Amino acid sequence: MPDRDSSIRAVERAIVLLRALNQLPVSTLDGLHQLTSLPKPTLVRLLRTFEELGLVARGGRPGEYRLLDGVNALNSGYHHVPRVVEVAAPLVRELTERIKWPIAVAMLDVDALVVRYSTIPYSPLSLLHSSINMRLSLVSRALGRAYLAFCSREEQAMLLELVRQSPHPEDQIAQDRGAVLAMLEQTRARGYALRDGAVRPVSGTIAVPVMAKEFVAASIGITWFSSALSVEQIVDRHLDQLLDVSRKISEQL
Structure with a gap:
């Protein structure tokens, strides 16, 4: 049960973060923290994972992030x-x-x-x-x-x-x-x-x-x-x- 609850929370946080990233062309770590109420270390870990998956890229300044076209692959097979x-x-x-x-x-x-x-x-x-x-x-x-x-x-x-x-x-x-x-x-x-x-x-x-x-x-x-x-x-x-x-x-x- 603890492992399942932990997995559910991880998925939930990932969804919340994706929704927040989708609200602006470029997001900051501080802004994402305010929008999601997620701890900054959690946000950093999720953002690094999204980067590795080709969903997010760093912006022009430190602490900035933007969604990449790769996020469209999440629904490319869903009709x-x-x-x-x-x-x-x-x-x-x-x-x-x-x-x-x-x-x-x-x-x-x-x-x-x-x-x-x-x-x-x-x-x-x-x-x-x-x-x-x-x-x-x-x-x-x-x-x-x-x-x-x-x-x-x-x-x-x-x-x-x-x-x-x-x-x-x-x-x-x-x-x-x-x-x-x-x-x-x-x-x-x-x-x-x-x-x-x-x-x-x-x-x-x-x-x-x-x-x-x-x-x-x-x-x-x-x-x-x-x-x-x-x-x-x-x-x-x-x-x-x-x-x-x-x-x-x-x-x-």
Whole structure:
């Protein structure tokens, strides 16, 4: 357990540092320390590793660092974002045309789920004009919970550590580790996720994961007016349809 926890912390710190480096063309050691709150010796060790891997180069002055094009190799073989959207779009659009409620397709972006596709333009029953690129909490939003509950235990642990560092109000429930783990176990057991009732109570979202073999590739979710239908009614009427769409997407990935 200590070795695994140490490995998770190392990966977490590397991700945090990469995100900080990506914010500016040239970063300083002092600036990275302020952005990440990581100890300077830790930053130096990580930066040296990144240099050896061809991801980072030293700047023109001491203590300066910049990302190299080699960082693009981290996603050069990963085509799930456009592929998931390409496969999911016609399927979720067809479902929205039948049930009228809008459906979102969201994917992981470091410490949150980001909406990559939405059927809001095809729905007469939406509270929003658009949800594209909206960031959704992993622990409060249904789409985030669906991802977090069904990903591997190792990935789940790493993501929870990241979310615990988030200052966003919707992420604060991650501080109660026991409650969050119980919620995720309940979500996994019933096969679908629900949004925290305290977040935007005017509507609700039910979400399920989309699997690519043993990995979670995305989450898809239906949003409805809380005044129109209860959770029980949504589950009874539309859960099987949502799960069917999820299976169809998975089969094509």
